[in-house]
Amino acid sequence: MAASTPPRPHRHEPPGPRTPIDQLLSELASRVDEIVIDRERLRALLDAVISIGSDLELAAILDRIVAAACKLVGARYGAMGVLDGAGGLADFRTQGLTREEIEALGDPPTGRGILGHIIDHPEPLRLIDLSAHPASVGFPPGHPPMRTFLGVPVTVGDKAWGNLYLTDKHGGELFTEDDEAIIQALAAAAGVAIDNARLYTELAASQAERERLVVFRDRDRIGRDLHDLVIQRLFATGLQLQSIVHLVDESEAATRINTAVDEIDGAIADLRAAIFSLHTDADQAFSATVKGLCGVVRHHLGFAPRVEFQGPVDDAVPELVRIEVLAMLREALSNTARHAKATRVTVVTAVDRATLVMTVTDDGCGIPPQAPRRGLANLASRAASLGGAFTIAGAEPTGTELRWTIPLGGEPSREH
Structure with missing residues (x-):
């Protein structure tokens, strides 16, 4: 009987900084364990997560999330509704509608009907027929017909941030439990990506504000130096010149002294205007x-x-x-x-x-x-x-x- 191979010691890697992609994959891994998923769809989900994590601009991330969700479950139409904190929608990103259809619909939804139901009840919802749900209020004129529906909330941290809406699975099929589970996994990773984008935006704004403060401090320092050193010296020199004009007998010399005093006064005025410009806020x-x-x-x-x-x-x-x-x-x-x-x-x-x-x-x-x-x-x-x-x-x-x-x-x- 062959000797058993001793177990390999577990290597403890030193903790390092986690990139946004690391965070997304970690969240994805925790969700994938909960669902049964074939290799092809797992790869598609992984590609989708990497795609939405490759951008730090929030609008682009939202568009990527909706496009990825439609692709993962074969939905013809998709949307991301961003909550406004007052029971409605602050933003609504769509996938599958043509530009002409979007323009014909006019103002985006505000959160009524089925959309409002998911806002009030932030949990997954699958429907065979949208119009049969008690919360349905129908579609506005010009809206394309939609029947099957899958809605999943998106949370950032522990707070509801928005909802993913998917309709009309290709081939007339119904959305399945696996579809719901895979969109939940995507939504979890999307929450991390959204949080990263918001943090990046806040850090960028904070850095810009710090740089602006540095500029204003430099301007203040330069302005003080100009006022305290240069202007005062020029003013003192002008007073000294004026004090000796009466001691000069030659009229031409006196004229030149007075001209020099005028030039000094002009330089002082220029410096005061320049100091004002230094202290002017760009806003x-x-x-x-x-x-x-x-x-x-x-x-x-x-x-x-x-x-x-x-x-x-x-x-x-x-x-x-x-x-x-x-x-x-x-x-x-x-x-x-x-x-x-x-x-x-x-x-x-x-x-x-x-x-x-x-x-x-x-x-x-x-x-x-x-x-x-x-x-x-x-x-x-x-x-x-x-x-x-x-x-x-x-x-x-x-x-x-x-x-x-x-x-x-x-x-x-x-x-x-």
Whole structure:
């Protein structure tokens, strides 16, 4: 008699992180033990579980679940109803209906009839004839006829999250106990996949919020440094220069000192506007940001610009266009404050479906022909980078009108 082979020692593998697929397969294994299933259907179920676990986008997962359920039991039609927490449906994903049929049906179901029955009684339901059930309320006009039915709840954790609905098994056959069991196994794995997708979405949102906070902290630090170090030094330098003007006998030297003081004041105004931009929340309404920027230059102008809006300013302007337009407005207002000697400034922002037009009008001395054009050239370059145009015109009776016209919907180039 041959000696028996001693049992192999059991290997204890160190625990490691479980991937979403590991979790799905673990849930599937616990359910498969409860049903009798042939090898072909087991492979189909395994493929379905792997398929729904290969995506982390919730809508795509729901569509995969419905498609897999229809394939596993040979159903012509399938749907996933997502509960809204108030006894109805928040979302309804379908399989088997054509686009024309979906459009003809109009609004998706809200959770009445058989659908509402499973919401109220979250347990599997198999029917030979939908219309014979006491909870049936019939079909709306244009709905394809359906007879046999299989419904299974989907739970996430220990909470009902939605329901799988399957109708019209191919060949006119009835849904069987095995069909019910295999869809229950799929629903269990689907609950894990849905939970993973929701967790992934929450983590992604949390990470985005952390990154946003880091950006705002950096902006705050830069803004404080600019204000506490740069602006204060410039202001002190300007005061020192003003204090020695009366000591200078040469009129030309005194003029140059006063010009330098004006330039320092202009630099301070630019820095204050830049600090305001650093502290502007990207989610703030565009109109509020424009008003805030105009308020920043009030100190340097000696008065508040008049601000007007026309059209859907807060809704129609893409973020990248906002950034460039605000930079142009900041530079235009800074130039006006330094050179125009104006007593009135008006900023008008007008938006229609295709175009943004912003004008800055003042009643100042106008732009001398010999004035440097570097700032104006920069405004023209920024407008061109957005596919738009910048124009300069005289205002009546005196003053200047700066206007830039920007098409909406296009992507700005990176060249300035």
